[in-house]
């Protein structure tokens with residue numbers, strides 16, 4: 001409740017003389033139409049909520065599905081953003097896991113920590129947090145899976161963190177404290193894409209000597225390659241059609257790049273280059289339902305007669321060996337008619353997929369970051385002020401300026417004559433320039 005705290009407890013650049021706080025956030029106004037607007041000041045609504053001052057937030061490939069108008073129940077004025085971190089500025093009375101002043105990364109999955117699924121550490125299946133219906137078509141009476149920050153009213157309509165301040169529910173289960181020594185860039189991806197990549201390689205049972213193929217060289221695909229390399233994979237094929245993304249993955253993670261604009265059938269190339277023409281041990285679909293390459297499916301999807309493109313999924317099924325694993329972090333919803341289930345059956349495949357159980361992986365991933373085993377920040381190309389979030393969406397969506405990942409920093413000041421390289425824009429000595437508060 002608003003009266004739980006005095007309005008002046010937060011120090012904000014946008015505080016008015018009366019002590020009122022004007023909060024800016026990235027909001028949706030229709031396909032390809034987002035803007036940074038003044039929004040309601042987030043308040044403690046339940047006693048296990050916290051309010052966070054956001055210090056860094058990223059744009060995700062999942063946000064692009066929203067941005068392009070592909071996720072139903074996304075409404076005018078909805079605040080996006082599910083990859084964010086910052087400083088705890090208020091806590092509800094029942095919050096014991098964190099306190100004011102703590103620096104935390106917030107998992108994109110909102111989980112209660114107590115229910116049937118949370119006890120099994122299947123946090124994305126939490127039965128208690130989502131007031132929306134989720135996206136299962138043939139749902140019956142099963143409870144919805146977890147609410148997600150900034151991800152439509154299907155997933156709870158919870159305001160997201162591409163904002164100066166955000167309310168974080170279930171604060172005894174989600175927010176994860178990170179050491180002061182590690183820059184935001186190093187730990188921010190604990191909120192989503194690093195655990196997502198990690199879950200993808202664990203589901204795929206990648207280990208020393210594994211051969212795998214990753215479809216999609218976006219942020220999720222790239223971090224998946226990083227994790228697979230760290231785990232000792234012997235051969236990593238990577239399929240995409242953006243040469244700059246493939247070139248980066250080849251240089252950093254030693255992948256064998258395959259450009260599907262140049263090669264008609266990437267699965268055939270993969271099979272040709274594996275011993276005995278068997279295919280790879282595992283495939284990872286880091287593309288999802290907006291996969292390019294099937295005009296028919298794209299058209300049918302636009303007409304709402306199809307749930308999305310199965311192009312990447314079919315390629316995955318074709319490229320994997322008998323008895324292999326298809327691991328799917330890429331988002332799908334609804335039906336895919338062109339799903340070659342008979343091929344999957346004859347090959348004896350295992351499928352593993354779903355939203356990431358973020359909370360389950362954070363301690364081990366933080367340790368890997370601290371040990372320098374994994375450097376998620378190396379995929380970042382852009383730092384922008386939160387005010388320029390709309391530009392960030394456009395650049396990321398159109399793959400302009402060799403964009404791999406955009407970080408939005410509330411309060412960041414770009415140099416007066418921006419440095420031409422998108423990799424260094426907004427950064428001084430490797431750190432974003434943030435004026436003192």
Ligand SMILES: NC(=O)c1ccc[n+]([C@@H]2O[C@H](COP(=O)([O-])OP(=O)(O)OC[C@H]3O[C@@H](n4cnc5c(N)ncnc54)[C@H](O)[C@@H]3O)[C@@H](O)[C@H]2O)c1
Pocket residue numbers: 060061062063064065192193196215216217218219220221239240241242245260286287288289290291292293311312328329330331354355356
């Ligand atoms: N499971 C989860 O919890 C979770 C978490 C984060 C992201 N995701 C999903 O992962 C997917 C990837 O996210 P991202 O941030 O890397 O997004 P992105 O949009 O930047 O990357 C997708 C990449 O796939 C490539 N691509 C398109 N069609 C292809 C095809 N037919 N074959 C191979 N590559 C193709 C694109 O060129 C692009 O580089 C999205 O669907 C996103 O929603 C899921």
Ligand SMILES: [Zn+2]
Pocket residue numbers: 060061062063082083108192193
């Ligand atoms: Zn994400």
Ligand SMILES: [Zn+2]
Pocket residue numbers: 111112113114115116117118119125126127128
């Ligand atoms: Zn739960």
